Amino acid sequence: MTRRLKLMTGLSTLAAVSALTLAGCGGEGEGEVDGEQGHDMPAAAGEGETEGGDIAVSDVGESAGGESEGGSVSADPATDDVAYLHLLGLTRGHLIAFHELYNSGAIEMALMHVKHPKSELYTSLAPAFSARKKPGLADELSNLVDASNAGADVEEPYAAVVRGLNAHTPDTSVSNILLAVSEIVRTAADEFDIGVEDDGMISNAHEYQDAYGFLIASREILSGVRTTDINATEAVNLAQEQIDLALSSFESLTVEKTEGSASTLYGAAARIEIAGRGL
Structure with a gap:
C-alpha cells in the first residue's frame, strides 16, 4: 500500500463517519460549557506528575480553523489557538518520547527527540x-538538552x-482543544506512515517514536478537560476512545515490527x- 493510498484511506474515513459522529457529539453547535474546565499536561505518560498548568476552557464556540489540506495547521499560532495548541502538543510529544527512551536506557535515541522541540518547533513558537x-x-529547553547530553539526571x-x-497554554474552547488534538493525531499518523513499512517493519524508529509521543500528549490533553456540557463530554469521551485505539498500534518504542496501521491513526484523527467541529 502506498503512502498516497494510506492518506486517501484517512480521508475516506472522515467522509464515512461524519454523519454518525456528528449525531453523537451534538452537531447542532449550540452546546455551551458551564463552569470551569481544566486541561492538565502531565510530566510523563502515565506518571501523573502534572504541576499546575490547567488549560482554562471558555464557552464552546466555533474554532478558528485554518487547516490546510493534508492535515497541517496553516493558521498563525500567534493568534489561532488551534495552531498554537498543535505546536505545544508536538513539543510535548517529542519530550514524552525523549523521557521514556532516556529512562529506559536508550540514550542515543532519546537525544534525537530532546533536540527537536527547540531546533524544529521553537522557531514557530517563539513569535507566538x-x-x-x-x-x-528557551532556557528550560536548553537546560534539558544540556543535562541529557551530559548523561545527568534529567527529572x-x-x-x-x-x-x-x-504555563503557556491558552484559555480556549473544548472545540478548539479537540481540533488541536485531531491535528496532533494526524501528525502522528504522518510520522507512523513514514516510519513503518507496508509489512509492519519499522524502518525509521525516530518517526515511529514521534508518533507514539504525539498520541500520548493528545491523550493527556484530553484527560484534563473538565466540562458539564453533555455534548462536549461525549465528544471528549469519543476522542479519548479514538486515542486509545490508535495507541494499540504500539507495543514498545524499540520494537522492530508492529501490527499497527497508519490508517487507524488517520481514522482517529478524522x-x-x-x-x-460538531460543538
Whole structure:
C-alpha cells in the first residue's frame, strides 16, 4: 500500500463517519460549557506528575480553523489557538518520547527527540509566545538538552519544561482543544506512515517514536478537560476512545515490527476532528 493510498484511506474515513459522529457529539453547535474546565499536561505518560498548568476552557464556540489540506495547521499560532495548541502538543510529544527512551536506557535515541522541540518547533513558537506575552521556554529547553547530553539526571529540567508548557497554554474552547488534538493525531499518523513499512517493519524508529509521543500528549490533553456540557463530554469521551485505539498500534518504542496501521491513526484523527467541529 502506498503512502498516497494510506492518506486517501484517512480521508475516506472522515467522509464515512461524519454523519454518525456528528449525531453523537451534538452537531447542532449550540452546546455551551458551564463552569470551569481544566486541561492538565502531565510530566510523563502515565506518571501523573502534572504541576499546575490547567488549560482554562471558555464557552464552546466555533474554532478558528485554518487547516490546510493534508492535515497541517496553516493558521498563525500567534493568534489561532488551534495552531498554537498543535505546536505545544508536538513539543510535548517529542519530550514524552525523549523521557521514556532516556529512562529506559536508550540514550542515543532519546537525544534525537530532546533536540527537536527547540531546533524544529521553537522557531514557530517563539513569535507566538511573544505575541501572547509569554516568556517562552528557551532556557528550560536548553537546560534539558544540556543535562541529557551530559548523561545527568534529567527529572528536574524535564519537570521545568513541563511547568513551562503548562504555563503557556491558552484559555480556549473544548472545540478548539479537540481540533488541536485531531491535528496532533494526524501528525502522528504522518510520522507512523513514514516510519513503518507496508509489512509492519519499522524502518525509521525516530518517526515511529514521534508518533507514539504525539498520541500520548493528545491523550493527556484530553484527560484534563473538565466540562458539564453533555455534548462536549461525549465528544471528549469519543476522542479519548479514538486515542486509545490508535495507541494499540504500539507495543514498545524499540520494537522492530508492529501490527499497527497508519490508517487507524488517520481514522482517529478524522473522528476527533468531526467531534470538535460538531460543538
